[in-house]
Amino acid sequence: MAFVSPRTISKAATLRDSILFVLSLAAMLWLVLRGAGQMGYSWHWQRVPGYLFTLEEGRFIAGPLLQGLGMTLAITSISMVVAGLIGLLTALLRLSASPVGRGLSRIYLEIIRNTPLLVQIFCFYFIMAPILDIGRMTTAVLALSLFEGAYASEIFRAGILSIHRGQWEACHSLGLTRWQGYRHVILPQAIRRIMPPLTSQAISLIKDSSLVSTIAVYELTMQGRAIIADTYLSFEIWAVVACIYLVLTVSLSILANTLKRRVHGAT
Amino acid sequence: MPLLPETNNLGFDRENMVKMRDVCKTYAGGVVALDHFSLDVRRGEVLVIIGPSGAGKSTLLRCLNGLELIDSGSIVIDGIPLDKNEANQLAIRRKIGMVFQSFNLFPHLSVQENINLAQRLVQKKSPAQANTITRDLLHRVGVLDKAMRYPDELSGGQQQRVAIARALALYPKIMLFDEATSALDPEMIGEVLDVMRNLAAEGMTMLVVSHEMGFAREVSDRVVFMEEGRKVEEAASAKFFTQPQQARTREFLSQIL
Ligand SMILES: Nc1ncnc2c1ncn2[C@@H]1O[C@H](COP(=O)(O)OP(=O)(O)OP(=O)(O)O)[C@@H](O)[C@H]1O
Numbered sequence: 001m002a003f004v005s006p007r008t009i010s011k012a013a014t015l016r017d018s019i020l021f022v023l024s025l026a027a028m029l030w031l032v033l034r035g036a037g038q039m040g041y042s043w044h045w046q047r048v049p050g051y052l053f054t055l056e057e058g059r060f061i062a063g064p065l066l067q068g069l070g071m072t073l074a075i076t077s078i079s080m081v082v083a084g085l086i087g088l089l090t091a092l093l094r095l096s097a098s099p100v101g102r103g104l105s106r107i108y109l110e111i112i113r114n115t116p117l118l119v120q121i122f123c124f125y126f127i128m129a130p131i132l133d134i135g136r137m138t139t140a141v142l143a144l145s146l147f148e149g150a151y152a153s154e155i156f157r158a159g160i161l162s163i164h165r166g167q168w169e170a171c172h173s174l175g176l177t178r179w180q181g182y183r184h185v186i187l188p189q190a191i192r193r194i195m196p197p198l199t200s201q202a203i204s205l206i207k208d209s210s211l212v213s214t215i216a217v218y219e220l221t222m223q224g225r226a227i228i229a230d231t232y233l234s235f236e237i238w239a240v241v242a243c244i245y246l247v248l249t250v251s252l253s254i255l256a257n258t259l260k261r262r263v264h265g266a267t
Numbered sequence: 268m269p270l271l272p273e274t275n276n277l278g279f280d281r282e283n284m285v286k287m288r289d290v291c292k293t294y295a296g297g298v299v300a301l302d303h304f305s306l307d308v309r310r311g312e313v314l315v316i317i318g319p320s321g322a323g324k325s326t327l328l329r330c331l332n333g334l335e336l337i338d339s340g341s342i343v344i345d346g347i348p349l350d351k352n353e354a355n356q357l358a359i360r361r362k363i364g365m366v367f368q369s370f371n372l373f374p375h376l377s378v379q380e381n382i383n384l385a386q387r388l389v390q391k392k393s394p395a396q397a398n399t400i401t402r403d404l405l406h407r408v409g410v411l412d413k414a415m416r417y418p419d420e421l422s423g424g425q426q427q428r429v430a431i432a433r434a435l436a437l438y439p440k441i442m443l444f445d446e447a448t449s450a451l452d453p454e455m456i457g458e459v460l461d462v463m464r465n466l467a468a469e470g471m472t473m474l475v476v477s478h479e480m481g482f483a484r485e486v487s488d489r490v491v492f493m494e495e496g497r498k499v500e501e502a503a504s505a506k507f508f509t510q511p512q513q514a515r516t517r518e519f520l521s522q523i524l
Pocket residue numbers: 294295296298299300318319320321322323324325326327
């Protein structure tokens with residue numbers, strides 16, 4: 001079977017696909033509207049912007065949904081950095097010569113990867129948080145970082161192992177220490193291969209962050225739930241919340257694709 | 268077997284830069300790469316090691332600078348025993364420069380940065396000090412005009428000369444060359460051999476694994492022929508090529524000459 005690269009698809013096929021795409025979207029919208037109609041749901045879209053933001057005397061005031069977005073951005077960006085550090089450290093430990101380091105990192109990875117994130121969040125909230133005396137926000141960041149860090153470590157590990165062993169041998173024969181080799185030779189080369197999958201991991205992190213609404217951290221999902229509890233605007237608010245997540249994740253994946261293309265173009 | 272006289276003294280030795288005694292190395296797969304291998308290399312001597320593929324030539328070089336750990340036997344480099352002591356291991360790695368078949372330059376660094384790196388990190392030189400040495404070495408190996416280029420912008424011969432300069436920047440006392448010209452297009456072999464020839468003339472102690480018999484004949488002081496991890500024959504180079512003692516050596520030479 002001949003391999004057809006996406007670029008060689010004809011204009012006619014593109015047009016046909018676009019029409020199909022619009023038709024499917026219309027069909028879905030019609031289904032939703034019909035469902036709402038059958039339930040006797042009355043739409044109140046005009047009330048939605050007020051939950052996003054209000055303008056008082058020309059001053060911009062963020063509504064609960066935008067505040068939630070801010071919280072989601074704060075939690076995910078801090079978690080991204082912490083998860084990245086945990087991931088790197090775990091990868092280095094797994095690749096180290098120390099049996100203790102390798103053992104510890106394996107135990108961490110097995111626990112994280114084989115239990116549901118929601119259960120991990122509850123464990124942190126109900127067990128660790130009282131012991132360590134930390135707030136909900138810190139608990140959320142910690143749980144998310146440890147979870148995503150486990151996956152990030154696999155990405156780091158694969159990236160480090162993809163560097164040709166001759167690079168290590170050159171470092172060794174030049175008398176560099178192991179750490180100097182990582183710092184100046186291996187990681188700078190690995191990071192270019194690691195960035196695209198790491199960005200995909202960041203997208204998962206944004207989506208997973210909605211789970212911390214279960215411990216009443218007022219991020220985007222929690223704000224949505226709170227508004228709906230007050231107003232019963234479930235269709236409108238969930239649609240808007242989903243759209244906000246979509247905007248976040250799609251912009252990140254566009255960034256990831258640009259990065260990927262740049263990496264492939266450069267090597 | 269016509270071996271050079273050996274002493275049993277493993278301690279400091281002014282004459283010998285490299286002293287290997289009964290070194291054995293078996294890889295995880297069970298391949299015996301070095302089988303009770305002993306070797307002395309004098310200060311300033313150029314030793315060429317030849318042998319069929321899988322003879323253990325690379326393993327021999329890699330054991331000397333600690334890239335592979337030996338199972339038994341002893342190695343003393345310039346009076347320092349290669350043992351479990353990490354300070355000794357590091358000291359030995361810093362005395363030995365190694366040049367690889369596949370160059371192994373750092374692709375994310377420019378030529379100048381490649382050569383500066385270990386000077387900065389290992390010898391703690393200032394950027395200015397390192398640059399001076401780097402540019403002098405690049406001049407000597409004839410690629411000064413490429414200082415700001417990246418390795419993938421250079422020809423194979425130029426890359427290998429940069430790799431030699433990078434190893435020389437740490438003022439090693441011994442240089443190991445593992446088939447340094449085998450990955451090169453024929454027209455580039457000469458320029459790399461010229462650099463090695465100059466190095467030999469300057470009195471560098473060199474262990475050279477090579478298939479370049481012309482170079483071996485002309486530049487080396489001594490040739491070791493090995494097979495299956497053992498030394499088959501060892502002789503001064505003139506004698507090695509004109510009057511090989513072992514039948515196996517004659518057979519090997521007739522195949523490659
Ligand atoms: N890392 C390794 N793991 C297992 N076996 C190895 C390893 N490196 C080398 N060997 C084996 O050890 C033997 C000696 O290998 P070595 O590379 O030292 O030979 P060589 O003389 O350099 O050969 P060539 O001329 O092909 O480079 C070979 O049989 C090889 O397959």
